[in-house]
Amino acid sequence: MIYTITANPSIDYVLQLTTLTLGEVNRTVSDVKLPGGKGINVSRILKELEIDSTALGFVGGATGKMFENLLSKHDLKTSFTQVSEDTRINVKVNAVKQDEETEINGTGPDISDQEKDEFIKQLKKVGNGDVVVMSGSLPKKISETFYLDIAEMIQKQGADFVIDTTGQALLDTLPLNPLVVKPNHHELAELFNTTFKDNQDIIDNARKLLDKGAKHVLVSMAGDGALLVTKDHAYHANAPKGTVINSVGAGDSMIAGFVGTFMKTNDAIESFHMGAACGSATAFSQDIAVKEKINEVYQDISIKELS
Incomplete structure (x- = not known):
């Protein structure tokens, strides 16, 4: 449950x-x-x-x-x-x-x-x-x-x-091995007092969260899509085309899609795909996304392995 x-x-x-x-x-x-x-x-x-x-x-x-x-x-x-x-x-x-x-x-x-x-x-x-x-x-x-x-x-x-959560409150939870953490790229940079030149910089810093205990790291990057970083691999999800109507709840939706799918499949990549679809579908909706919108957006997202 x-x-x-x-x-x-x-x-x-x-x-x-x-x-x-x-x-x-x-x-x-x-x-x-x-x-x-x-x-x-x-x-x-x-x-x-x-x-x-x-x-x-x-x-x-x-x-x-x-x-x-x-x-x-x-x-x-x-x-x-x-x-x-x-x-x-x-x-x-x-x-x-x-x-x-x-x-x-x-x-x-x-x-x-x-x-x-x-x-x-x-x-x-x-x-x-x-x-x-x-x-x-x-x-x-x-x-x-x-x-x-x-x-x-x-x-x-x-x-x-x-x-x-973000900041020190996030860092304090990492030794307890959270299933997934989801900072956006700005929050991740603030955690380590740095700036990012490219996706590899983001991946390297996301792996610091894994080293501290997180099991999976999702990094949302607005119009640049999102990253899933594990100890061995990193994956990118594109940002699907659509009009952003309301970003409130998009991050919650991404977490829900990832956690719910992972509970059923234990497949981090498929969970990432569904999480990205849920997050974007809500951003394209006036309220929290409905199933039909999630399924539609899912088809427009592709997952690419980066490393």
């Missing part, structure tokens, strides 16, 4: 305006409310790939009920921990003529020690053959080591894990 953890889920209130004028009354052209959160995005892509997952996280208050109602339309298996304070609302304002998007993100609820303990109890059932995907921001009063502590716990129980 794949478990996704979204510690700080949200209702994403997306507003579309012709123009945004600060200090004045603005009227929307359209608006939509979506269940938000990086782990939620992973579970939604897995659903499109017909792969089971259970979404975990903290949900509370009137907004928490709305969040669960919005999510119910996607028919996901969930096991949320109920908390006393409200689930946050994130506001995204898209001013079409100005070609600008402004985001205002809520901080999320305070999580009590008792609520955190209730959440941790659910992870006692995780074991051999399971993968836990942890991603997204943390609510207030949750330790910055929350995900790392969970990784240590489930590893002892025999499960694999993925933490979608």
